[in-house]
Amino acid sequence: MHPPVPPTPWSQPPPPAPPGAHLVLDVKRHWMGFTLALITPTIMLNGYQVPGRWGRNVIPLSPGQYQLHVHLPYLLPARIGPADLTIWLQPGMALELEYRAPMWAYARGALGPAPQPWNGKGIVITLLAIAGGGLALLAALFLLLIAATLLSSG
Secondary structure (H helix, E strand, C coil): CCCCCCCCHHHCCCCCCCCCEEEEEEEECCHHHHHHHHCCCEEEECCEEECCCCEEEEEEECCEEEEEEEEEECCCCCEEEEEEEEEEECCCCEEEEEEECCCCCCCCCEEECCCCCCCCHHHHHHHHHHHHHHHHHHHHHHHHHHHHHHHHHC
């Protein structure tokens, strides 16, 4: 019978990994910005791009501090809705955050704990009101023109 072999570092199982953390980022757009669905959101952690999509993104990370940046790549402007946040992750932690793309391309995005506001909402409502008022004015002028034509011909 042979004596037992003393344990060596390579014959023992590796020590358990420290519990990781997760960043859960919910990326949203307003229903009026339906064309934004054609753009893939850009998610960056400490300057490195990570795969992202619209909806829930679960990103496993080791505990520590991270600089989170989210934007939508575009033509003019080059980045729609940039938003930045410094986050701290503890072992075993799942940090839930929400990013909302702005309703106006030149506004900043909203990033933080849910619910976040729809940035750019005021300018969009103002522009829609101006457009609606212009259409109402054109319709009124058109009706006046028809009425004047009918009165002058009769």
